[in-house]
Amino acid sequence: MLRLGSPRRRVNIGLIGMTFVLSIFAGRLIQMQGLDSKVYEAAAVDQRQHVETIPAKRGSITDANGHDLAVTVEARELSIDPSKITDAGVRAKIAKILAQQLGKSEQDMAAKLARTDTRYQRLASDVDPLVASRLLQASIPALNAKKTYRRLYPAGDLAGSLIGFVGDEGKGLIGIERTSNKVLAGRDGRQRVETGRDGQRIPMTSSQRTAPVNGQDVRLTIDRDVQWAAQKSVADQVKKSGADSGTVIVMDVRTAQIVAMANAPELDLGNWRSAPASSQINKAAADVFEPGSTNKVITAAAALEAGMVTPDTVFEVPDRIKCYDQVLRDAHAHAAESMTFRQAMAESSNVATVMAARKVGSARLYAMLKAFGFGSTPGGGVPGAEAGLLPDYRKWSGSQSCTVAYGQGVSVTALQMASVYQTIANGGVKIEPQIVAGATDASGHFVPAAPGKQTRVVSETTAKEITTMLESAVGEEGTGHLAAIPGYRVAGKTGTANRYDAGLGRYDGYTASFVGFAPADDPRLVVLSVLQNPKNGHFGGQLAAPVFKDVMTFAIKSKKIPPTGSSAPPVRTRAGE
Template identity: 60%
Template sequence: MPLRLGNPARRINIGLAGMAVVLSLFAGRLVQLQGLDSKVFAAKAASLRVREEKLPARRGSITDVKGHEMAVTVEARQISADPAKIPPGERDAAATKLAGVLGVPKEGIAEKLAKTGTRYTLIARDVSLGTASRVMDLKIDGVAARPHYQRLYPGGDLAGGLIGFVGDDGDGLTGVEQSYDDLLAGKDGRQTIEIGGTGQRIPMTRSTRMEPVAGQDVRLTIDRDIQWAAQQAITRQVKAAGARSGSVIVMDVRTGQVIAMANAPEVDLGAWKALPPAGWANRAVSEVFEPGSTGKVVTAAAALQTGAVRPETVFEVKDKYRCADRLLGDAHPHPPEHLTFTGIIAESSNVGTIMAAERVTDQSLYGMLRAFGFGAKTGSGAYGEEAGLLPKRETWSGSQRCTIAFGQGVSVTALQMAGVYQTIANGGVRIPPRVVAGTVDGDHRFVPAPAPKQTRVVSARTAKDISAMLEAAVSAEGTGSLAAIDGYRVAGKTGTAQRYDEKCRGYCGYTATFVGFTPADAPRLVALAVVQAPENGHFGGEIAAPVFKEVMTFALKTRKIPPTGTTAPPVRMGTER
């Protein structure tokens, strides 16, 4: 059969039809992309191109009462990397170079660079500007340095428990850093920029920016120099006594401002991560203890204020006393003594204090304890403050009213107990202690903290009588003679209380305390020293009184408070048997 040539026209028509179908598909897709779904894809492209960045606010400083910086924020950098941009064969060399500049182990960096499943890994935070510059000079693809603020504490552990610290995210975790976090933190800003495929900003493209608002400064009532002296003194004594811990409080009698709040051991703010959370506490406000004989001033206040006794009232004091089902006694055995109420307080007689307390009602004693601040937080503004323990009057047992009278069966913090003596020193007017003097706003104006409410607890006469009794306690005949300061009249009280310890589930060990004020006839400063669980001795007069003397002497010189030049009037401690 003869061969017939194909019809070229038909082939062309078929080809054109096929091309028309393909082109129509492209056209339809183009219409979909540029017409129907254009806004969706444009928005998706913008989301890939537009980056929103946080502009961190500079955190405000924490200063002492004179403006010396105790917590400060400095500009730093965070070093990060995009592991996907570093070829596998170059990661080891990159880790070696980064480790050499940053001064950190190479293995940790190499492990982070091997995480190819992420586009971001943090290599180091809180890197100085100079070090960050050297990192960028390495010119490692994918490694970046982002602006960052670093929190520094120039004093190390100076007032560490009071100041507290911030976490890696910049939020305050403890101390003033946490209590005043909203003021200190400020408000972060935001900026939006457009970037290219390499991560670099596209020049001349749109951007929006909201500037950050810097945080306010917080000014403490603490005097840096007196704080340092207090920490040195209590640290030495805790070590010498083989004690578990200790605290010192120094307060301004007339204002209630806390001039020093020291602990031993103290929190090192530069190495807080190395401590367990229990080691972050500010013991001066969080550690509760039974005040022992330092609490006898409250019983004295109740007895004097009600008129049940006078300082010269004489009691026949034995060394043992039956109270309900318990036989209570003084610290040392002694024959019966005829002591005035002043002598009872000066010699710290438990039996004599119980006898005076029996002349007032339970309600009067309980009301006086409440008025002096027992069982309630002081409102100082210190983070982690505890309220202590004051059992309800209705729950007191027969013997409990006796033990409470001489400072056992109730618990307080060091700050609460210092506040009791501030009230006596201030003529019977209680001023709640405070640790923050005020803030400094964005215009560098100091805004003082609101003045605390003043409350009269006892009459001026009662306060004066108790002051005279406390001055006798620091005399050669009293238990606090080691707290005496040459040239100054000192009023104060020792305390040696049995210490409750959960480890032994009972009383084991002691709490040694001394608290007092000076000049006794025109009080300016009150100080308290407490030492927990000392092993080399345990009496407050031998363990805590020397700390009081050292710290108070330094504070008097620092504050330039001169002696009054007067002498203590004679007091009658006892009578002939």
């Protein structure tokens, strides 16, 4: 006979099994809602709460008169969730629309949309709000727009390498944008919000917001109009002379504020991403070169300060002089002649300059070079400023003890050389060059920058004597006669130096320069022009002096600087007069 199992036992076994399973669930429930409730509550909060960055608006950069050189405008950052667009045909249509509106390639947009395994793809930043609005109204699935800012440079290449640019992360990479980044950038805000699975904010939920602090505006000492004139003049001369590059600096004599700092070729800030690295260097402050005869004013200052010579001291000057194992020559062959020191400066005689330097001695000449700022990085916050090269006089070679006197064997920047002539024009008082006029404070009020440090380098008497010598250099018999400006008294000096090419490891080509100030008897502006490696001519008086004349003429008219109405005092130029 077949015996059936006991129903009661089966039921009991089932109940025991169910009780065991339910006890496991109950234990887990107690663990989740009791012991670990805070952990899971925090995880849930983290899943739906997000911290959003509220970008601060970057401050503007303006010229001395408040004209915008760099501004920040509102923009949108567009992103999309590709996982919401699964149909290949729809993706292709959306990619075409996005490419047309954003100025991107259709292939690039299609590749981003094809990433259906991701929930976020950034399509573009710095999008114009009107373009973003059109796309949001085009019924594109899962398209999101985030408020941001973009940097614009309304003046294009005006002072491009000086101003610099901002990278994708919103930080200044070169120029004033970099050196003044802390002032310009401000401080981003933060906002904590709760969102659902689709990324949309959950209404009526709590949020915490820290407001952003916008950046401050920075005002430069640059004058937009003078900057434009300087860039145009040097760019035209670079093209005409076949030079590799050119530089112009305009400086206020009384404050050492930089009115213009021009380079050619210049960086176009509208297309900085595609610009060559060489154009991103502020050559006026960073390029180092041997100054040539513009350096002779320092030798003259050392000789006059030491009482070794006067402007009327007569030298018997041949056209060459032996210096240890080298024979050094004047630029043009001539019979031995008697020259006053003033005439030697006007005609830029290397031989007479070496004679004066020998009276001074290497130690005194070195000390004067240091006092004028050679071998030291200029202050004042000019981006990329370099110190140049001034070897210790105890390490000068035999010939270098002579060549330094006329600007070979020592290296400077255009900014340093402009500072030398600012010192002479300012009665012997050197002022630290200045490029930033000031910045706005937290309340939007302009706060001027502290004036540059002042240091007396030479006596006022020496500075005036050198000025009369420089005025002779721009006279009819001087090497800088092409720099003369009708109606104004001009003082200045030409420079023509052999150019050291670091890439070749040897001297190759020339550096042509001219630097001076006007009016000579009441100096207001210094202008320096430099041309590197010109092919069509190479003398500073031939190539750089006309640039000086163009820029100085424009600047004094723009600044409404009148002629003094005086005439140069009669001086003894030639020996025997």
